[in-house]
Amino acid sequence: MAANVLIDLEVLYYLSRNEPPYHRYLHTYVGGIAMGVVAGLLMFGVVQMVRRVLPASSSWGERLAKTPRRRLLWQSLVAGLIGGVSHILLDSLMHEEMNPFWPLAEGNTLVGLISVPALHIALAAIGFFGLIFWLLLRES
Ligand SMILES: [Zn+2]
Structure with a gap:
């Protein structure tokens, strides 16, 4: 960050x-x-x-x-x-x-390789699954 x-x-x-x-x-x-x-x-x-x-x-x-x-x-x-x-x-x-x-x-x-909305959706999905993965790791 x-x-x-x-x-x-x-x-x-x-x-x-x-x-x-x-x-x-x-x-x-x-x-x-x-x-x-x-x-x-x-x-x-x-x-x-x-x-x-x-x-x-x-x-x-x-x-x-x-x-x-x-x-x-x-x-x-x-x-x-x-x-x-x-x-x-x-x-x-x-x-x-x-x-x-x-x-x-x-x-x-590299510009235009993926549309900006598709990139944002992909990053949000990766963030969401990363959060789930992190929460699962914390429980164990
Ligand atoms: Zn920048």
């Missing part, structure tokens, strides 16, 4: 200045990976702060205390990279102005 917010700050910035194109360098795989790493490191820092604040007697505090820091860092970085790369992939299906493979290639050949 943090990677997605960081990447879309670019759009917010250029929209606020009314300077198209709105999807520039952060909306490339290079930018998405970089913002994914930044988001992973930021969230690792947040987890470390939460780790200090949470009482060890709480279930989350106990789980965090048992998890090695190196593993938390690895998980944070992987989560950030998944967020950053998936953001570029999904946005490149919708925004013609993007150059997702910059600096290797200009243009966006």
Whole structure:
């Protein structure tokens, strides 16, 4: 989530200045990976702060205390990279102005591969089934 917010700050910035194109360098795989790493490191820092604040007697505090820091860092970085790369992939299906493979290639050949309504329905369905799957995993 943090990677997605960081990447879309670019759009917010250029929209606020009314300077198209709105999807520039952060909306490339290079930018998405970089913002994914930044988001992973930021969230690792947040987890470390939460780790200090949470009482060890709480279930989350106990789980965090048992998890090695190196593993938390690895998980944070992987989560950030998944967020950053998936953001570029999904946005490149919708925004013609993007150059997702910059600096290797200009243009966006993925736009229009799937209609925007179909993409939104597919993402909502994936989110719904992901929620169900997560709830089932929590029960076990
Ligand atoms: Zn975006």
